[in-house]
Amino acid sequence: KENYKKFYEQFSKNLKLGIHEDSTNRKKLADFLRYYTSQSGDEVSSLKNYVSRMKENQKDIYYITGESKESIQNSAFVERVKKRGLEVVYMIDPIDEYSVQQLKEYEGKNLVCVTKEGLQLPEDEDDKKKLEEAKSQFEGLCKVMKEILDKKVEKVVVSNRLVTSPYCIVTSQYGWSANMERIMKAQALRDTSTMGYMAAKKLLEINPDHSIIINLKEKANADKNDKAVKDLCLLLFETSLLASGFTLEDPTSHANRIHCMIKLGLGIDEDECAAGDVGGVIQEISPLEDEEED
Structure with missing residues (x-):
């Protein structure tokens, strides 16, 4: 041995x-x-x-x-x-x-x-029934999130692979995984044309049992045009990219969103945050204060 x-x-x-x-x-x-x-x-x-x-x-x-x-x-x-x-x-x-x-x-x-779409796990009838019920209950939220994220994802679906995490980004069966995309980007002599059609088509999967997703559904049901819903969806998508092993196309915007949330958490008033290095991003994130108060 x-x-x-x-x-x-x-x-x-x-x-x-x-x-x-x-x-x-x-x-x-x-x-x-x-x-x-x-x-x-x-x-x-x-x-x-x-x-x-x-x-x-x-x-x-x-x-x-x-x-x-x-x-x-x-x-x-x-x-x-x-x-x-x-x-x-x-x-x-x-x-x-x-x-x-x-x-x-x-x-x-x-x-x-397990990072590709269409994962089939051994399951009994109760599991299948529970998943179908969740798909029905969260169908509206999936549509709203897809409209907001637009071309960033192929579709938004209820997940059967998550337990404690609120979301993840999975890839199509025949596209590159996040790890393969990372490997290809690191190659100095890579074929950029290949990157275009082999780069992963991303699917956002959400966990119907997670408190973040449940509360987001309630907020979207109340008013799907609420600015907070859009801001939250974008932030969830960006963090799910990172958690799933992908890189961000615009890390600066993501960092600015996080900076504003930190400032809100520290009790820094809106004017001071808006006047700081993050510019007008606070106007987009400010509705999150209302969510914390709910």
Whole structure:
């Protein structure tokens, strides 16, 4: 075991490159792969061992890609999966993004990325009924948020993957993940035309059980044209981008929104904030004071 660990540290990238390029030996090479998982602790696990630990009603191998184990083990994307007792494979090597595109299944089990749309988890009739009810109740809010965010997102939907987080940004099945987008942006000789059509089409998923979303729904139902609703939706979208591993197109505007909220929290009056370095942004954020008083 120790000898293989040393071997793997030296040649893991070669094995993964083989997965990507050698279709003939892909299945054989997959047996040699090792990953951290949500149940492996500080040790790495093979896919064969993962399959042996799968739940009776589990059909797929769930995985998430990211920059480090620490950055993804508490991600919003794995909340529901882990709560169901399902194991998640952590793929933290940049080359994993390339190899997993070719390694679509292992021992008849599909590899499913938990950051992509259409995540299907083992669920009973009660779970399905609860999700359908939530979709019906929050349909109006989803429409309002889509109108506000416009082309920033493909659509806004009720999530089946969130437990404690209020929202997350998922990507389309065949587009890049947030991690892949980060990797491609870091390449000095990248093809900018590829970035245009492969860059992730973003879907905003909301948690119908979270107090932020519940209160936002009430505020939108009362007056969907309320300035506070627009400001909150934009702020939620920007923070969900960051939490989901994306970068902001306009970080300065986001920082200005946060600065104004901090000033409001510190009791700095509106005139002083408006006269400061954040300019007129306070006029957009000021309705948040009313929400705190409600």
